[in-house]
Amino acid sequence: MTGTTSAGGLHVPRYLREPEALRTPVGFPEYRSTGLRAPLRTPVDLPHRLTEVTGPVLGEDRVRPEDADLTFRSGGEAIGQRILVHGRVLDSNGRPVPGALVEVWQANAAGRYRHVVDNWPAPLDPHFDGLGRVVTDSLGRYEFMTIKPGAYPWGNHHNAWRPAHIHFSLFGRAFTQRLVTQMYFPDDPLFGQDPIFNAIPAAARHRAISRYSLERTQDNWALAFEWDIVLRGADQTPFETDDDGDVA
């Protein structure tokens, strides 16, 4: 029975949660916006049933090949340092997740988002909208070409600047594998004062930071960063019982 619940002969996988001590909490007082928004009551445990172990199929038709290149939009080249961001989408059992929709959004090289609410005095780039989409290949790999985002001030506290980051949204195979996260860059001096980064328990913070990828850096064109994303895996599949008495 390990890892499955029986639903009238149906074997439903059970997706394992990360231990509480390694999960980002829903609220974190130093991140001020959580104050009135993060629920205060303990969530009720919901055992996984069919609704939780299934998930939508979000196919290729939602994504065009050019969506993976954020550096060329509206007929021109975006300004900034080109970077190739690549990696794999895996589950916590180490299995690749093929066909997963990966959506990204980010600020431009000056640290400004193309959004009506973002009006701090950094220039907009007419050739950068900050939106990308890719679907993982059969080995769970993704990659997109973009511009390294800038840091930006965000008013959480005096002189608060967010470290450079790219937002990621992922669908795995199941409702329980849904993930929204942020990818950071190595050795950012702003980590220490950023409550969104520091809300991640210390032992798990390195999982949010990409690695400089010399092997994929393109000569005379772009730096590269590698970042693997791990979604929740199913509990280990139980071994079938061997009934023939062979115990060798």
Add this chain to the structure above:
Amino acid sequence: MNPLDVPPDPPGPFQPRTGQRGTGFLTGPLRLGTTPSATVGPYLAIGLTWPDGEWAAAEGTEGGVWIRGRVFDGAGDVVPDAMVETWQADPDGGFPSPEDPRGPSSYPGFRGYARAQTLSGEFAVHTIKPGRVPDGDGGLQAPHVDVSVFARGLLDRVVTRIYFADEAEANADDVVLRALPDDAARQTLIATPTVDGYRFDIHLQGERETVFFAV
């Protein structure tokens, strides 16, 4: 000296030997740490807007209904920068997903999934009412929709369920609703009928805080 004459271990606490011999085989299950979640931030509209996001069931699908609602914060104010995603079975209780162990269902015009924002003050999802789904213990769950709420100020999505007020009999039998502590908690999960479908408001905090689930 007799090589088989091994001296006893010195007294003291047991010290496990570190390291394993390099057979290359794992002696325990491989387990990678999952990537930590983060807020969608205030600019989710850049990356998470789809023209067809609200349509879990295509326009004109027989039995189509709108589920509309608002998201409230702890001060009772409407949250205008939230995103709500829904996932549900079709009217026969099947899921359009290869992960359904009974096989993926295919219901005309229905994809089971919707994504809507609250920019106008409320979200709206066009869908059809789900059927009953096996509960894993030989029974059936009441018709329900799984819901994720994302917003600036939520470092992880919060998960809830929509049930339907006009399914009182099925709701009374539902394994999830029955496990809730009291009727007030149950009421936070019940969508009420409207002229074109249902209304389901979500309270992130406060007296009427919606029941959220750990999944």
